[in-house]
Amino acid sequence: ILGGNSALPGTHPWMAAIYIKETDFCSGSLISNCWIISAAHCFLRSPLKSQIRVVLGQHRFNVSDHNTRTFGVEDYFLYTKFSVFNPILHDIVLIKLKKQDGRCVKKSPFIRPICLPDKSMKFPDGFCCSISGWGHMSDKAKGYSSLQEGGVRLVNHDHCRKPEVYGNHVSKDMICAGLNGCVDACQGDSGGPLACPKDDVNFLYGIISWGDGCGQPGKPGVYTKVVNYIDWINSKIRRKPKA
Numbered sequence: 001i002l003g004g005n006s007a008l009p010g011t012h013p014w015m016a017a018i019y020i021k022e023t024d025f026c027s028g029s030l031i032s033n034c035w036i037i038s039a040a041h042c043f044l045r046s047p048l049k050s051q052i053r054v055v056l057g058q059h060r061f062n063v064s065d066h067n068t069r070t071f072g073v074e075d076y077f078l079y080t081k082f083s084v085f086n087p088i089l090h091d092i093v094l095i096k097l098k099k100q101d102g103r104c105v106k107k108s109p110f111i112r113p114i115c116l117p118d119k120s121m122k123f124p125d126g127f128c129c130s131i132s133g134w135g136h137m138s139d140k141a142k143g144y145s146s147l148q149e150g151g152v153r154l155v156n157h158d159h160c161r162k163p164e165v166y167g168n169h170v171s172k173d174m175i176c177a178g179l180n181g182c183v184d185a186c187q188g189d190s191g192g193p194l195a196c197p198k199d200d201v202n203f204l205y206g207i208i209s210w211g212d213g214c215g216q217p218g219k220p221g222v223y224t225k226v227v228n229y230i231d232w233i234n235s236k237i238r239r240k241p242k243a
């Protein structure tokens with residue numbers, strides 16, 4: 001995250017750190033006891049399940065302490081229409097954690113799921129939401145950080161589709177955010193949440209997906225639009241959809 005602040009431990013308890021093979025890293029969000037949602041493009045290189053570790057309750061990148069819990073992966077599911085040939089489309093994956101002693105997550109002050117929106121939920125252009133992650137803190141900086149957070153405003157969809165922004169690379173299944181601010185997501189933040197508040201409750205409105213660099217003027221971050229995938233998510237995690 002560029003231009004954000006250090007998060008206080010425990011303020012984003014749904015954040016998942018996803019370590020893939022020896023070298024790759026993505027973020028994700030805990031959405032229920034055993035399920036993490038993230039970006040499908042993180043799994044482009046088809047890692048074996050045994051090569052993935054998910055850490056919950058983490059504050060500093062790659063640092064485990066008494067608040068962190070580490071999980072293996074039971075399975076992961078790329079969205080059916082996700083394609084390696086156009087990995088910005090349908091950039092969404094569900095990851096099922098391996099149980100330990102008959103359960104996955106034991107809730108704590110540092111580990112708790114984020115609410116999924118329902119299908120009809122919509123936030124207006126200009127609405128202020130937040131992003132968080134351990135990714136790069138500038139376009140050039142390599143290396144990861146302690147958890148950063150920052151506010152981004154939702155960008156009008158037609159604006160984001162203008163030729164001088166992203167043109168028709170932006171589909172109806174994407175949301176743009178963060179046009180005029182200094183806060184943006186960057187490498188390593190992929191898969192993490194765009195969280196929008198309603199009545200003091202945070203909802204997972206977007207998944208950090210792509211953009212032209214990080215923090216470039218006029219180039220917002222682009223997010224997978226979670227409300228368009230609620231039926232698929234419910235079918236995979238076998239939650240009864242609300243009537």
Ligand code: 4AZ
Binds near residue numbers: 210211
């Ligand atoms: C990335 O490389 C990445 N500024 C994620 C988000 C953005 C850019 C790059 C958006 O994972």
